[in-house]
Amino acid sequence: MLYPTHLAAGLVASSIVLQISHAPPQEWPGVLLLSGIACAIPDLDHHNSMASKMFPGPVSNIICKIFSKRTAMHSLAAALVLHGALEFLGFGLSETARLAVVVAFLSHPLIDCFNPEGVQLFWPIGPKISLCHCLPWPFTFRTGSRIETFIFRPAIWCLAAWALMGERLGFRI
Numbered sequence: 001m002l003y004p005t006h007l008a009a010g011l012v013a014s015s016i017v018l019q020i021s022h023a024p025p026q027e028w029p030g031v032l033l034l035s036g037i038a039c040a041i042p043d044l045d046h047h048n049s050m051a052s053k054m055f056p057g058p059v060s061n062i063i064c065k066i067f068s069k070r071t072a073m074h075s076l077a078a079a080l081v082l083h084g085a086l087e088f089l090g091f092g093l094s095e096t097a098r099l100a101v102v103v104a105f106l107s108h109p110l111i112d113c114f115n116p117e118g119v120q121l122f123w124p125i126g127p128k129i130s131l132c133h134c135l136p137w138p139f140t141f142r143t144g145s146r147i148e149t150f151i152f153r154p155a156i157w158c159l160a161a162w163a164l165m166g167e168r169l170g171f172r173i
Protein backbone atom coordinates (compact mmCIF):
# COMPACT_ATOMS: atom_id res chain seq x y z
CA MET A 1 0.00 0.00 0.00
CA LEU A 2 1.01 3.60 -0.43
CA TYR A 3 1.66 5.93 2.50
CA PRO A 4 -1.69 7.80 2.39
CA THR A 5 -3.44 4.43 2.82
CA HIS A 6 -1.13 3.43 5.68
CA LEU A 7 -1.61 6.84 7.30
CA ALA A 8 -5.38 6.41 7.33
CA ALA A 9 -5.11 2.89 8.77
CA GLY A 10 -2.59 4.04 11.39
CA LEU A 11 -4.88 6.86 12.49
CA VAL A 12 -7.83 4.46 12.75
CA ALA A 13 -5.78 2.03 14.83
CA SER A 14 -4.35 4.59 17.23
CA SER A 15 -7.70 6.41 17.56
CA ILE A 16 -9.36 3.17 18.62
CA VAL A 17 -6.73 2.67 21.34
CA LEU A 18 -7.10 6.29 22.49
CA GLN A 19 -10.89 6.00 22.61
CA ILE A 20 -10.95 2.67 24.43
CA SER A 21 -8.40 3.97 26.94
CA HIS A 22 -10.30 7.25 27.49
CA ALA A 23 -7.08 9.15 26.75
CA PRO A 24 -7.30 12.86 27.62
CA PRO A 25 -7.88 15.16 24.60
CA GLN A 26 -4.52 16.89 25.04
CA GLU A 27 -2.78 13.56 24.47
CA TRP A 28 -4.40 12.94 21.06
CA PRO A 29 -2.44 15.32 18.77
CA GLY A 30 1.01 14.14 19.83
CA VAL A 31 0.03 10.48 19.69
CA LEU A 32 -1.58 10.88 16.27
CA LEU A 33 1.53 12.64 14.97
CA LEU A 34 3.77 9.83 16.23
CA SER A 35 1.32 7.28 14.84
CA GLY A 36 1.58 8.94 11.42
CA ILE A 37 5.34 8.37 11.56
CA ALA A 38 5.14 4.87 13.09
CA CYS A 39 2.80 3.56 10.39
CA ALA A 40 5.39 4.52 7.75
CA ILE A 41 8.38 2.85 9.44
CA PRO A 42 7.93 -0.70 8.05
CA ASP A 43 8.57 0.62 4.53
CA LEU A 44 12.09 1.65 5.54
CA ASP A 45 12.98 -1.71 3.96
CA HIS A 46 12.65 -0.32 0.48
CA HIS A 47 13.88 2.80 -1.30
CA ASN A 48 11.50 5.44 -2.62
CA SER A 49 9.04 4.90 0.23
CA MET A 50 7.72 7.74 2.37
CA ALA A 51 9.64 6.25 5.32
CA SER A 52 12.91 6.49 3.39
CA LYS A 53 12.14 10.15 2.73
CA MET A 54 11.33 10.72 6.42
CA PHE A 55 14.58 9.05 7.51
CA PRO A 56 16.99 9.66 4.61
CA GLY A 57 20.60 8.59 4.50
CA PRO A 58 22.19 5.87 6.59
CA VAL A 59 19.05 4.69 8.42
CA SER A 60 17.09 3.64 5.35
CA ASN A 61 20.22 2.57 3.44
CA ILE A 62 21.35 0.20 6.21
CA ILE A 63 17.88 -1.27 6.74
CA CYS A 64 17.42 -1.77 2.98
CA LYS A 65 20.77 -3.61 2.83
CA ILE A 66 20.07 -5.87 5.81
CA PHE A 67 16.41 -6.78 5.33
CA SER A 68 14.48 -7.85 2.27
CA LYS A 69 11.30 -6.01 1.36
CA ARG A 70 8.26 -6.92 3.49
CA THR A 71 10.13 -9.27 5.84
CA ALA A 72 11.60 -8.25 9.22
CA MET A 73 10.36 -4.66 9.14
CA HIS A 74 6.82 -5.88 8.45
CA SER A 75 6.77 -8.42 11.31
CA LEU A 76 5.39 -8.81 14.79
CA ALA A 77 9.03 -8.96 15.93
CA ALA A 78 9.57 -5.41 14.64
CA ALA A 79 6.49 -4.26 16.56
CA LEU A 80 7.93 -5.81 19.72
CA VAL A 81 11.25 -4.04 19.12
CA LEU A 82 9.43 -0.73 18.68
CA HIS A 83 7.45 -1.36 21.86
CA GLY A 84 10.66 -2.15 23.73
CA ALA A 85 12.38 0.96 22.36
CA LEU A 86 9.48 3.19 23.40
CA GLU A 87 9.44 1.60 26.86
CA PHE A 88 13.19 2.08 27.20
CA LEU A 89 13.42 5.61 25.82
CA GLY A 90 10.16 6.77 27.32
CA PHE A 91 9.91 10.11 25.52
CA GLY A 92 7.47 11.08 28.26
CA LEU A 93 4.77 8.97 26.65
CA SER A 94 2.05 7.35 28.72
CA GLU A 95 1.42 3.62 28.48
CA THR A 96 -1.67 4.33 26.36
CA ALA A 97 0.33 6.56 24.00
CA ARG A 98 3.02 3.91 23.55
CA LEU A 99 0.40 1.25 22.84
CA ALA A 100 -1.39 3.49 20.33
CA VAL A 101 1.86 4.13 18.44
CA VAL A 102 2.74 0.42 18.34
CA VAL A 103 -0.77 -0.47 17.14
CA ALA A 104 -0.43 2.17 14.39
CA PHE A 105 2.84 0.51 13.39
CA LEU A 106 1.13 -2.91 13.34
CA SER A 107 -1.66 -1.63 11.11
CA HIS A 108 0.92 -1.32 8.33
CA PRO A 109 1.85 -5.02 7.91
CA LEU A 110 -1.76 -6.02 8.55
CA ILE A 111 -3.19 -4.02 5.66
CA ASP A 112 -0.24 -4.99 3.48
CA CYS A 113 -1.69 -8.52 3.75
CA PHE A 114 -4.32 -7.34 1.24
CA ASN A 115 -1.48 -7.18 -1.30
CA PRO A 116 -0.83 -10.40 -3.24
CA GLU A 117 2.89 -10.10 -2.43
CA GLY A 118 2.11 -10.42 1.29
CA VAL A 119 4.33 -9.82 4.33
CA GLN A 120 6.46 -12.11 6.48
CA LEU A 121 4.44 -11.37 9.60
CA PHE A 122 6.14 -14.06 11.69
CA TRP A 123 9.68 -13.27 10.57
CA PRO A 124 12.19 -14.94 10.93
CA ILE A 125 10.02 -18.01 10.39
CA GLY A 126 7.21 -18.78 8.02
CA PRO A 127 6.33 -17.61 4.52
CA LYS A 128 4.95 -14.26 3.46
CA ILE A 129 1.28 -14.05 4.31
CA SER A 130 -1.28 -12.63 1.91
CA LEU A 131 -5.05 -12.66 2.06
CA CYS A 132 -5.08 -13.39 -1.68
CA HIS A 133 -5.11 -17.09 -0.79
CA CYS A 134 -8.59 -16.74 0.70
CA LEU A 135 -9.86 -13.43 -0.77
CA PRO A 136 -10.01 -13.03 -4.56
CA TRP A 137 -9.64 -9.79 -6.50
CA PRO A 138 -11.02 -7.14 -5.92
CA PHE A 139 -10.71 -7.82 -2.17
CA THR A 140 -6.95 -8.20 -2.54
CA PHE A 141 -5.08 -5.89 -4.88
CA ARG A 142 -1.71 -4.52 -5.89
CA THR A 143 -0.08 -1.42 -4.40
CA GLY A 144 -1.17 1.73 -6.16
CA SER A 145 -3.97 -0.04 -8.02
CA ARG A 146 -7.30 1.62 -8.74
CA ILE A 147 -8.92 -0.53 -6.07
CA GLU A 148 -6.49 0.86 -3.47
CA THR A 149 -6.72 4.44 -4.72
CA PHE A 150 -10.43 4.78 -5.36
CA ILE A 151 -12.09 2.28 -3.01
CA PHE A 152 -9.87 0.93 -0.21
CA ARG A 153 -8.13 4.21 0.72
CA PRO A 154 -11.26 6.40 0.72
CA ALA A 155 -13.06 3.77 2.81
CA ILE A 156 -10.28 3.75 5.40
CA TRP A 157 -10.14 7.57 5.44
CA CYS A 158 -13.90 7.61 6.14
CA LEU A 159 -13.26 5.17 8.99
CA ALA A 160 -10.40 7.40 10.20
CA ALA A 161 -12.64 10.48 10.16
CA TRP A 162 -15.26 8.57 12.11
CA ALA A 163 -12.68 7.33 14.62
CA LEU A 164 -11.14 10.79 15.02
CA MET A 165 -14.41 12.66 15.30
CA GLY A 166 -16.18 10.06 17.40
CA GLU A 167 -14.83 11.40 20.65
CA ARG A 168 -15.91 14.98 19.84
CA LEU A 169 -19.35 14.04 18.56
CA GLY A 170 -20.10 11.83 21.51
CA PHE A 171 -20.10 8.45 19.82
CA ARG A 172 -17.54 5.75 20.23
CA ILE A 173 -16.18 2.84 18.26
Ligand SMILES: [Zn+2]
Binding pocket: 001, 042, 043, 070, 074, 108, 109, 112
Ligand atom coordinates in the same frame (compact mmCIF):
# COMPACT_ATOMS: atom_id res chain seq x y z
ZN1 LIG B 1 4.75 -1.99 3.57
